Amino acid sequence: MRFVLRRAGFFVLTLWACVTLNFLLPRLMPGNPAIALMAKFHGRLNPVALKAIEVAFGVNTNESLAAQYVSYLHDLATGNLGISLTFFPTPVSVVIRGAILYTLGLVGVTTILAFIIGTLIGIVGAWRRGGWLDSILPPVFVITSAIPYFWVGMLLILVFGIKLNWFPYDFAYDPSLSPSLTLPFIGNVIVHSILPAIAILITSIGGWILTMRNTMITTLAEDYVKMARAKGLSSRRIMFDYAARNAILPNLSGFAMSVGFIVSGAVLVEYVFNYNGLGYLLVQALDSEDYPLMQALFLLITIAVLIAILLADIVTAILDPRTRSAR
Amino acid sequence: MAILTGAAIGEPAPGITRQGGQPHPGQALGRIWRAIRSNKKAFAGASLLAIFTLLAIFPWAIARDNPQAEIYGRSLGPSAAHWFGTTYYGQDLFAQAVWGTRETLLIAVVSGALSTFLSVIMGLAAGYLGGLWDAVLNFITDVLLVIPTFPLLIIIVAYLPGIGIPGLITVLVITGYSYGARQLRAQTLSIRGRDYLEAARVRGERSSYVILVEIIPSMTSLIVATFLGTAVYNVLAAAGLQFLGLGNPDSVSWGTMLYWAQNNEALQTDQYLWAIIPGALIGLLGAAFALINYAFDEISNPALARVPLTRTRQLNPVLRRLSANRAN
Numbered sequence: 001m002r003f004v005l006r007r008a009g010f011f012v013l014t015l016w017a018c019v020t021l022n023f024l025l026p027r028l029m030p031g032n033p034a035i036a037l038m039a040k041f042h043g044r045l046n047p048v049a050l051k052a053i054e055v056a057f058g059v060n061t062n063e064s065l066a067a068q069y070v071s072y073l074h075d076l077a078t079g080n081l082g083i084s085l086t087f088f089p090t091p092v093s094v095v096i097r098g099a100i101l102y103t104l105g106l107v108g109v110t111t112i113l114a115f116i117i118g119t120l121i122g123i124v125g126a127w128r129r130g131g132w133l134d135s136i137l138p139p140v141f142v143i144t145s146a147i148p149y150f151w152v153g154m155l156l157i158l159v160f161g162i163k164l165n166w167f168p169y170d171f172a173y174d175p176s177l178s179p180s181l182t183l184p185f186i187g188n189v190i191v192h193s194i195l196p197a198i199a200i201l202i203t204s205i206g207g208w209i210l211t212m213r214n215t216m217i218t219t220l221a222e223d224y225v226k227m228a229r230a231k232g233l234s235s236r237r238i239m240f241d242y243a244a245r246n247a248i249l250p251n252l253s254g255f256a257m258s259v260g261f262i263v264s265g266a267v268l269v270e271y272v273f274n275y276n277g278l279g280y281l282l283v284q285a286l287d288s289e290d291y292p293l294m295q296a297l298f299l300l301i302t303i304a305v306l307i308a309i310l311l312a313d314i315v316t317a318i319l320d321p322r323t324r325s326a327r
Numbered sequence: 328m329a330i331l332t333g334a335a336i337g338e339p340a341p342g343i344t345r346q347g348g349q350p351h352p353g354q355a356l357g358r359i360w361r362a363i364r365s366n367k368k369a370f371a372g373a374s375l376l377a378i379f380t381l382l383a384i385f386p387w388a389i390a391r392d393n394p395q396a397e398i399y400g401r402s403l404g405p406s407a408a409h410w411f412g413t414t415y416y417g418q419d420l421f422a423q424a425v426w427g428t429r430e431t432l433l434i435a436v437v438s439g440a441l442s443t444f445l446s447v448i449m450g451l452a453a454g455y456l457g458g459l460w461d462a463v464l465n466f467i468t469d470v471l472l473v474i475p476t477f478p479l480l481i482i483i484v485a486y487l488p489g490i491g492i493p494g495l496i497t498v499l500v501i502t503g504y505s506y507g508a509r510q511l512r513a514q515t516l517s518i519r520g521r522d523y524l525e526a527a528r529v530r531g532e533r534s535s536y537v538i539l540v541e542i543i544p545s546m547t548s549l550i551v552a553t554f555l556g557t558a559v560y561n562v563l564a565a566a567g568l569q570f571l572g573l574g575n576p577d578s579v580s581w582g583t584m585l586y587w588a589q590n591n592e593a594l595q596t597d598q599y600l601w602a603i604i605p606g607a608l609i610g611l612l613g614a615a616f617a618l619i620n621y622a623f624d625e626i627s628n629p630a631l632a633r634v635p636l637t638r639t640r641q642l643n644p645v646l647r648r649l650s651a652n653r654a655n
Contacts, residue, residue, distance in 0.1 A: 010469065013466065013470075014469065014470050014473060017470045018470070018474060021474075025482065025483070025486060026486060139368065139618075139621070142614075142617050142618065142621045143610075143614040143617065143618070145617065146559055146562075146563070146610060146613030146614045146616065146617040147606070147609070147610035147613065147614070148563055148566050148567065148570075148606055148609050148610065148613075150567065150570060151585065151602075151606030151607075151609065151610070154589075154594060154602055154606065155603070155606075157594055158594045158599060158602075158603075162594060162595065210621075214624070261475060267477060267478065267481070267567075268567050268570065268571075271571070272589075282478060282481060283481075283571060286481060286485050286571065286573075289485075294482060294485065295482075297478070298478055298479070298482050301475050301478050302473075302474055302475065305473055305474070305475055306473060309473055
């Protein structure tokens with residue numbers, strides 16, 4: 001119970017730190033970006049939008065910093081994230097809602113796939129230590145994990161999109177279709193997500209392989225594994241039920257963490273493929289200096305990670321009693 | 328460990344520190360050098376890194392063209408005069424690739440070194456001093472650890488338009504030190520009660536002395552590993568930021584090459600090399616660091632060292648055959 005409380009305490013403190021960081025960052029920056037922005041948009045934006053920027057950045061107000069902070073917190077608590085400048089006058093929350101499903105679908109599915117495939121390769125690699133699989137895959141994926149993943153995306157676009165014309169490489173679905181829950185539309189979305197998904201898979205699978213393989217190797221030297229061999233249990237049973245089951249913990253908690261990072265998505269892959277998820281939205285907000293949207297996305301991304309970490313801690317504590325007493 | 332537990336966060340392997348005694352840093356570096364020579368992966372990585380370092384220091388010896396000069400034909404294909412062809416603006420791509428090494432490597436090494444330095448200070452101070460120090464320092468590190476780095480980088484750099492290389496490096500250091508700090512803290516906690524540290528305390532040495540002279544030398548391996556890991560990450564993060572046009576798009580680096588290639592739709596307009604070459608170079612540089620790091624893991628953790636056959640096969644062929652027959 002103390003354990004859960006301490007974790008919850010950290011959660012609340014970190015959340016507060018992130019919210020405050022989000023509030024302070026634009027106000028601390030030299031040469032207030034909002035003033036430059038307002039000068040730029042002056043006469044082009046209507047007064048409501050200008051007001052939105054003023055509120056978001058605390059310019060042209062007589063309010064003290066503390067008062068601004070209080071009203072900022074109040075807005076957040078009531079879910080008022082401000083108004084997007086890029087998609088004016090759509091509220092930020094509506095803009096985000098339109099993009100979040102695509103990111104969750106693309107990055108979510110690829111994260112799960114990378115975890116499953118990587119863990120399996122790690123298990124088999126450690127089991128057949130020094131075999132062909134173990135000699136080739138781990139080093140190869142160590143190298144691919146050092147390649148910029150957006151560049152892998154660009155290569156895939158070049159080969160499978162432009163040259164071979166096998167897959168579409170622009171946008172999350174055919175713009176001639178309108179989003180709906182029908183089979184043709186869903187199929188279209190899946191086809192559009194194949195190339196970006198492969199780009200993410202190639203560059204993210206290495207971490208899972210390495211962690212699993214290295215923990216598994218340590219586990220295989222344990223006495224209970226020798227005992228299982230001595231009992232004459234089948235290889236498969238020893239591999240999965242004895243060794244992998246005990247070695248998977250680090251990978252599992254890593255997986256729980258990466259669930260949080262799904263929301264922050266693969267910013268650059270989405271950008272390269274013009275895939276209209278949250279990451280692409282973040283780049284768009286950056287290009288058009290849409291600070292309210294940027295702030296909201298950052299906050300959303302951070303909260304997702306925080307929740308995932310809280311869950312990861314709890315899951316680990318349930319699965320592994322040793323961690324409960326650890327500092 | 329506070330938030331994350333165990334190997335998920337890469338808690339150092341048990342074999343990574345040398346036990347007890349008064350380890351000497353020169354000795355440890357010598358050990359690292361021997362290890363690099365004896366390990367194929369480490370050697371490949373170190374050789375690559377050496378080549379890139381030469382390119383970064385002496386780019387004019389290899390590419391005489393001014394990488395920025397827009398003096399050639401536009402979008403030429405590869406030829407004897409222009410090995411990689413030219414950009415849409417008429418710049419020589421080979422010269423850009425060679426001269427771009429300097430900035431990319433500089434960012435990787437300097438930000439990697441500085442953030443490792445910060446990791447050491449924060450991690451060791453938190454782990455060794457304990458108490459309130461630990462609570463405060465560790466909280467700062469934990470917060471920075473959980474905030475997704477790349478979006479944070481984007482936001483900070485977006486608020487600071489036109490920050491140069493020093494700015495970019497500062498941001499990378501602040502956002503990137505936390506992971507290493509956490510590992511070093513965990514390691515410090517685990518050796519804190521060792522006798523030789525106790526002895527130093529009893530002798531009446533100051534904390535700063537104990538940390539600098541007693542603890543840091545015993546962690547050389549882990550500190551080097553932290554540097555390598557951070558360097559890989561920073562190569563990729565800096566390239567990503569430059570690819571988005573953040574930082575200074577007029578500088579010559581592999582990331583900005585990619586930015587201009589993307590902006591001119593190089594892939595769609597048959598100027599493949601413009602996009603392929605800088606990315607491949609970034610990948611090679613990252614791979615160089617990653618290979619050294621991977622080999623380093625094997626070296627510092629004997630349990631992972633490559634063995635040609637599985638242990639059971641060596642130790643007990645009969646037992647193994649028995650279980651193999653039963654399997655499948």
